[in-house]
Amino acid sequence: MSAWHERRAHEIAGAVRTGAVSAVEVTRAFLERIDAVDGEVNAYTEVWRAEAEARAAAIDAKRDRGEALGALAGVPVALKALLCTTEGTTDCSSRMLKGFRSPYDATVVRRLRDADAVLPGKVNMDEFAMGSSTENSAIKKTRNPWNLDCVPGGSSGGSAASVAADECAFALGSDTGGSIRQPAALCGCVGVKPTYGRVSRYGLVAFASSLDQIGPLTKDVEDAALALNIICGRDPMDATSAAVPVPDFTASLTGEVKGLRIGLPKEYFTSQLGSEMREKVERAIAVLEEQGAETVEVSLPHTDHGVAVYYIISPAEASANLARFDGVRYGFRHPDAETVDDLYVLTKSDGFGTEVQRRIMLGTYVLSSGYYDAYYLKAQKVRALIRQDFDRAFAQCDVLVTPTSPTPAFRFGEKTDDPLEMYLSDIYTISANLAAIPGISVPCGLTSAGLPAGLQIMARHFDEATMLRVAHCYEQHRGFDPGKPPIARGAA
Amino acid sequence: MEYEAVIGMEVHVELDTRSKVFCACSTDFHAEPNTNVCPICLGMPGTLPMLNREVVNKSVAVGLALNCTIARWSKMDRKNYFYPDLPKNYQISQYDLPLCHGGYLDIETEGGTRRIGITRAHMEEDPARNVHGMMGGGSGVDFNRSGVPLLEIVTEPDFRSAQQVYDYLAELKQILLYLGASDCNMEEGSLRAEANISVRPKGSERLGTKTEVKNVASFTQTMRAVEYEIKRQIRVLSEGGTIVQETRGWDAEKGISFSQRKKESAHDYRYFPEPDLAPVVVDEAWERRVRDALPELPAARRKRFREAHGLSAYDARVITATRGMADYFEAVVRVGADPKKAANWMMGDLQALCTETRVEVDACAVCPEDLAAMIGLIENGTISGKIAKEVLAAMFETGKHPKEIVEEKGLVQISDSSELEGIVQQVLDANPNQVEQFRSGKDQVKGYLMGQVMKASRGKANPKLASQILEKALRA
Ligand SMILES: [Zn+2]
Numbered sequence: 001m002s003a004w005h006e007r008r009a010h011e012i013a014g015a016v017r018t019g020a021v022s023a024v025e026v027t028r029a030f031l032e033r034i035d036a037v038d039g040e041v042n043a044y045t046e047v048w049r050a051e052a053e054a055r056a057a058a059i060d061a062k063r064d065r066g067e068a069l070g071a072l073a074g075v076p077v078a079l080k081a082l083l084c085t086t087e088g089t090t091d092c093s094s095r096m097l098k099g100f101r102s103p104y105d106a107t108v109v110r111r112l113r114d115a116d117a118v119l120p121g122k123v124n125m126d127e128f129a130m131g132s133s134t135e136n137s138a139i140k141k142t143r144n145p146w147n148l149d150c151v152p153g154g155s156s157g158g159s160a161a162s163v164a165a166d167e168c169a170f171a172l173g174s175d176t177g178g179s180i181r182q183p184a185a186l187c188g189c190v191g192v193k194p195t196y197g198r199v200s201r202y203g204l205v206a207f208a209s210s211l212d213q214i215g216p217l218t219k220d221v222e223d224a225a226l227a228l229n230i231i232c233g234r235d236p237m238d239a240t241s242a243a244v245p246v247p248d249f250t251a252s253l254t255g256e257v258k259g260l261r262i263g264l265p266k267e268y269f270t271s272q273l274g275s276e277m278r279e280k281v282e283r284a285i286a287v288l289e290e291q292g293a294e295t296v297e298v299s300l301p302h303t304d305h306g307v308a309v310y311y312i313i314s315p316a317e318a319s320a321n322l323a324r325f326d327g328v329r330y331g332f333r334h335p336d337a338e339t340v341d342d343l344y345v346l347t348k349s350d351g352f353g354t355e356v357q358r359r360i361m362l363g364t365y366v367l368s369s370g371y372y373d374a375y376y377l378k379a380q381k382v383r384a385l386i387r388q389d390f391d392r393a394f395a396q397c398d399v400l401v402t403p404t405s406p407t408p409a410f411r412f413g414e415k416t417d418d419p420l421e422m423y424l425s426d427i428y429t430i431s432a433n434l435a436a437i438p439g440i441s442v443p444c445g446l447t448s449a450g451l452p453a454g455l456q457i458m459a460r461h462f463d464e465a466t467m468l469r470v471a472h473c474y475e476q477h478r479g480f481d482p483g484k485p486p487i488a489r490g491a492a
Numbered sequence: 493m494e495y496e497a498v499i500g501m502e503v504h505v506e507l508d509t510r511s512k513v514f515c516a517c518s519t520d521f522h523a524e525p526n527t528n529v530c531p532i533c534l535g536m537p538g539t540l541p542m543l544n545r546e547v548v549n550k551s552v553a554v555g556l557a558l559n560c561t562i563a564r565w566s567k568m569d570r571k572n573y574f575y576p577d578l579p580k581n582y583q584i585s586q587y588d589l590p591l592c593h594g595g596y597l598d599i600e601t602e603g604g605t606r607r608i609g610i611t612r613a614h615m616e617e618d619p620a621r622n623v624h625g626m627m628g629g630g631s632g633v634d635f636n637r638s639g640v641p642l643l644e645i646v647t648e649p650d651f652r653s654a655q656q657v658y659d660y661l662a663e664l665k666q667i668l669l670y671l672g673a674s675d676c677n678m679e680e681g682s683l684r685a686e687a688n689i690s691v692r693p694k695g696s697e698r699l700g701t702k703t704e705v706k707n708v709a710s711f712t713q714t715m716r717a718v719e720y721e722i723k724r725q726i727r728v729l730s731e732g733g734t735i736v737q738e739t740r741g742w743d744a745e746k747g748i749s750f751s752q753r754k755k756e757s758a759h760d761y762r763y764f765p766e767p768d769l770a771p772v773v774v775d776e777a778w779e780r781r782v783r784d785a786l787p788e789l790p791a792a793r794r795k796r797f798r799e800a801h802g803l804s805a806y807d808a809r810v811i812t813a814t815r816g817m818a819d820y821f822e823a824v825v826r827v828g829a830d831p832k833k834a835a836n837w838m839m840g841d842l843q844a845l846c847t848e849t850r851v852e853v854d855a856c857a858v859c860p861e862d863l864a865a866m867i868g869l870i871e872n873g874t875i876s877g878k879i880a881k882e883v884l885a886a887m888f889e890t891g892k893h894p895k896e897i898v899e900e901k902g903l904v905q906i907s908d909s910s911e912l913e914g915i916v917q918q919v920l921d922a923n924p925n926q927v928e929q930f931r932s933g934k935d936q937v938k939g940y941l942m943g944q945v946m947k948a949s950r951g952k953a954n955p956k957l958a959s960q961i962l963e964k965a966l967r968a
C-alpha cells in the first residue's frame with residue numbers, strides 16, 4: 001500500500017469519510033512529506049502546520065460525532081499565493097504584498113473549507129501571475145521535481161511542483177494565458193482551466209480580469225472532476241460568474257469516446273512544435289482513435305495573432321488592476337517618500353519586479369490616448385475573431401486536441417533574458433483564455449530527457465464534462481504509467 | 493465690443509440609495525470615519541464590484557425626467573488616475589456609452605422659457621474623502637464615501653447668463669427631490685456643480701477658451717462665481733489678453749475666483765471597459781416600470797395648480813417647491829378648502845411656523861384636513877382671520893383640531909350685535925377726545941377706535957359687524 005501522500009484526492013476523501021484513516025494522520029503524512037522534499041522543490045512559500053492539524057482534528061471530530069463529511073474530507077489542498085485567505089498571508093509572490101493579510105477568504109477557499117478540505121499553505125508563483133517559469137517570484141525559486149535544474153513552468157509553478165512532488169493532494173492555481181495548463185504539462189500533472197465564468201474570481205488577486213480563471217492541478221482526471229465539482233458555480237460576489245448549472249463532473253467520466261469528433265487544429269501542428277513533442281501528441285491521438293473517436297482536421301486561422309492580442313489585452317487590464325498597490329493603504333510602502341507622487345513612484349519601482357513593471361508600462365501605453373484604437377481596440381476586435389474561429393471549429397468537432405506547450409521544462413535562466421521567447425511558451429494555451437473556453441492538460445509521456453509532455457484538450461463553453469470525459473478516457477488507455485518524478489522516488 | 497457668455501454645466505449628484513453602488517455598505521458617510529466600509533469599497537486585492545440595481549433605477553428615473561434616451565445597452569468603464577482618495581486608483585464610471593443621453597430641460601428664466609440640452613447622464617462611484625489636519629497635522633482618508641453612487645449630469649453649452657445657470661440648478665434640484673433621487677444637500681456635497689465658462693464676441697459662432705469653476709458651496713455662490721468669471725474673461729479679452737484653460741476655485745468671502753490648476757494637456761484617463769462588470773442592459777420593460785412609477789414632475793404640477801386651482805404663477809411655484817408641500821396643498825384642497833386661501837395660509841403663517849422650528853410643512857403637526865377645517869371656521873364666521881393665526885399656532889404646537897382649540901380657549905367670534913354694541917359703547921365712553929375728533933371730520937380716528945374694540949373683545953369681535961356698529965354709533 002502506498003503512503004497517504006501518494007494517494008489521489010478521491011481515495012483520501014473516501015478513506016477519511018469511512019474512518020479508514022483519520023484526517024490528522026493524512027495531514028501529518030503530507031506535512032512530513034513537505035519537510036522531506038520542499039527544501040529542494042521550494043514549492044511552498046508558507047506552511048500552515050498548526051492550522052492544518054487543527055483543521056484535520058476538527059474534521060475527525062465531526063466524523064466522530066456522526067456528522068456527514070464533505071466531498072474533500074481531509075484532502076490537503078495547496079493554494080496559489082494569489083488566492084486571498086484570512087489564514088496566513090496573501091503575497092502574490094511579490095515584495096509589494098510581502099506579509100499582507102487579507103481580511104477575507106476567496107470564494108473558492110470558502111468552498112474548499114465547506115467541503116472539509118485541509119489547507120496546508122500557500123505555494124509559489126510568478127509575481128502577480130506574470131510569467132511562465134515561476135522565475136519571476138520575489139520569494140523563492142521553485143524547482144521542477146522531474147529535474148531540479150529545470151523550471152516548473154508558470155505562473156502556477158508552485159502549484160504544479162507541489163502536486164508532482166506529492167506535497168499536497170491537489171492544488172489550486174489560476175490561468176490567464178496558460179498558467180495552470182503549462183506548469184501542469186511541465187510537471188507531469190493534470191491541470192484544468194475552466195470556462196471563463198465557471199469559477200468565481202472573488203478573492204483571486206486580479207492579473208487580467210477578462211482572462212483570469214481559477215482551476216485545479218491534480219494527480220489524475222478524476223481528482224480534477226472532484227475539485228471542479230466543489231469550486232464551480234455562480235457566486236453573487238462575482239458579476240462575471242455564470243449562472244450555468246454545474247453537472248456532476250465525476251459522473252461524466254464514462255471511459256467512452258466512441259463517436260466523439262476530435263478536432264486537430266492544423267495551426268498547432270507546425271514546425272514550431274518539436275518532433276519529440278509532436279510524436280507524443282500524435283500517439284495520444286491514436287489512443288483516442290483506438291477508443292472509437294473520430295478525428296477531423298480543423299482550422300483556427302487567427303491563431304498566430306493570439307500572443308500579440310494577449311500581450312495587449314492582459315497588460316492593459318493589469319495596468320489598472322495593479323494600480324491599487326501604491327503604498328497608501330496596505331502592502332509595501334517606500335520609507336523615503338516625501339510627497340504623494342514620490343510615494344507612488346518609489347513604492348512601485350521597489351515593490352514590483354521587472355516583468356510586472358514591464359507589463360504595467362506596456363498596458364499603460366496601449367491604453368494611452370492616441371494609441372487606444374491602434375492597440376487595445378484592435379486587439380479586442382481580433383479577440384472576437386479568435387472566438388469566432390473556435391465557434392466555427394466546434395461546429396465540426398466536440399473537442400480540440402493539441403499539445404499544451406511547445407517544449408518540455410527548460411532550464412533556469414534559459415529564457416529570462418528574452419521576454420518574447422518566454423511569452424511563446426504559451427502559444428498553445430493563450431487562445432482558450434481569449435476565447436473563454438475550457439482547457440485541460442493531461443500527461444502524455446516523457447521525453448528522452450525524462451521530462452513530462454502534456455496533451456491539451458479544449459471544449460465548448462461550459463462543456464467541461466465532455467473535455468474531462470475525453471481526458472479521462474485517454475488517461476485510462478494511454479498504456480503507460482507516467483510514474484513519479486525522481487524527487488518523489490528518491491526522498492520518499 | 494459686446495461679448496456673449498457660453499456656459500455648460502456638469503452636476504454630480506449623490507444618489508439616495510440605501511447601499512453603495514458596488515457593495516452592500518451603507519451610504520451614510522457621516523458615520524464615524526471608516527465604519528461604513530468593506531473589502532470592496534476599500535479596493536482590497538481580489539475584490540470585485542457588483543452593480544446595485546437601485547442605482548440604475550434612480551439613474552433611469554432622472555434620465556427620463558430630463559427627457560433623455562435611455563440606452564438599451566450601456567457599460568461601465570475604468571477611469572484611471574492616481575489619488576489617495578481613490579482606493580483602486582481607477583474610478584468605475586461610464587465613458588462612451590452613458591446610461592442616459594440626448595435629453596433636455598425647459599427652465600423658467602429671465603425672458604421666459606429656455607430649453608437646456610442634456611448631453612448625457614452617467615453612473616459612477618464617489619471617491620473617498622481626504623481628511624487633512626488631523627492627529628497633529630497629518631492627513632487621512634475616510635472611505636465611508638468611497639463607492640457612494642453618483643450620477644453625473646452634463647449639459648450642452650446652452651446657458652448665456654449666470655441667472656440661467658441658477659434657474660437650471662434650482663429646477664434640476666427640484667426634479668431630483670421630487671424623484672427622491674437625491675437629498676441634494678450641497679453643503680454635504682450630495683450635489684456638486686461645475687460650470688464651464690467661455691465668452692465670445694456677440695454674433696460669433698466660435699467658442700472661446702473655457703475655464704472651469706468648481707467646488708462652490710451653494711446655488712447663489714455658483715451664480716456669483718459664474719457672473720464674476722464672465723466679467724473677468726471679458727475684461728481680460730478687452731485688455732487684449734488671452735484666456736488660459738484652467739480650473740478655478742471660488743473664494744466666497746472675497747467674491748473672486750482664483751486659478752487652481754492649469755489643464756495639463758497630458759492628463760489621460762486611459763478609459764477602457766470595466767471587465768469585472770457585465771454590460772448594463774435596461775430593456776423596454778425595465779424602462780417602462782421606471783417610467784410608470786415617475787411622480788408628476790414640478791413643471792407639470794405647477795401648470796396644473798395654475799390651471800385647475802387658479803393659483804398665480806408665483807404661488808404655484810412656491811406651493812410646488814417640494815413634493816411634500818404640493819401633496820399637502822392638494823390634500824387641503826381635496827377636503828373642500830378654497831385653493832387660494834389654502835395657498836396663502838401655507839405660504840404665510842404655516843410656513844413661518846415651520847421655518848422657525850425647522851420642520852417640513854408636510855411633516856408638521858397640522859394635518860391638511862385640520863388646516864382645511866380652520867379655513868372653514870373663518871369662512872363660516874366662527875373665528876376671525878386674526879384669531880385664526882392664534883388658532884393655527886396652537887394647532888401647530890398641539891396637533892389638536894381647530895374646533896377643539898377654539899372651544900378650549902373660548903375664541904369663538906363675537907357676532908352677537910347687542911354684545912358688540914356694549915363693547916363699542918365702552919370704547920366710546922373711554923375715548924371722548926377721539927370721538928370728538930371723528931365728529932369734527934378726522935375719519936382716520938375710526939381705525940384707532942376699531943383697534944380698541946378688538947382689544948376690548950380680546951380679538952374675538954366679528955370685525956365686519958363690529959365695524960358697522962362702531963360706524964353707526966359714531967354717526968349717531
Ligand atoms: Zn463597502
